[in-house]
Amino acid sequence: MTLLPAIFTSLLIATATPDPDPPAPPTPPAQPAANASEPIKNDLLDLDPWARLAAPEIERLTARSFTKLPPIRVVSEDDLATTLAKPMREAMIRMRANVKRDGTPMSDLEMTVRTRSQAYRVAARTLGLYDHDQKVILVIPQTAEKLGKKRAWSPETIRRITRLALAHELVHALQDQTADLAVRLDALSGEPEKCLMAVSEGHAVVVTDALAETLGWSTANMVLNGLVTGVEEPAPGTTPGTPPPPPIDLHGSPSASVYQSGAAFVRHHAGTSLPKAWSLLASPPKAWADVLDPKRFAPPALDPADPQAKPNSEPATTP
């Protein structure tokens, strides 16, 4: 069962570690060059202008237009954990997950401790989030910086990963503005909810892939995809090889399979014509087995009456 409040369905989370170290980033193509001696943070915080450059390219790739660009807020891990803890706690109560393994109800304090620790674990691995309720994008540059330091990525790769994560969240904002994503996710539960989430995540992944290709940022994008779809890191306090602690009842994020299977599903049905993905989002599968085996699913036809359903235009100049 999925116990995700809507706010969590558009997280972009780094789950991986065991994959091999990423290859060294290539020489940068024509891009606003990052000066390696510049402090990373200042460079990363320059996200608004970048979003204004990326948005038209996302519109071109998807053949849909933003009604407006969502505000972008750069937040710390701590800020994000605080933001996440409240709806997590509410969801825990709403979904009656505030029960201990022996069947007795959790005390207030036990609920607080549990949701806070889960919120911190999720926040520590989150690169970006589109908040369905507030209609804002939260970006956490600290995450890429922290992972980058651990793996000796170049400042440029770190900067690009954060920018691609922001692009991924922009796609979710576009889904929300033009396909009512938040309202529809709220109205669903169980497998149909997981299926819509997978199509939404898969769509965001394939659009970000296409954007990265246009930019010549495939190495950073590969690293990002490896992070998001990789094997989950051991929880704090565990060592590799030991059994993981019992899973807690409140899920904090879409699982790696939602991204991976969702992207494979969207690729299977939309191929290289990304605008086709809108009909998948409008009428997603209801059974998870259809996401896992896309051939089972008969995709709905593109609605010719949809004024936005038009083929890709010519590539724009690289932002």
Ligand SMILES: [Zn+2]
């Ligand atoms: Zn996402």
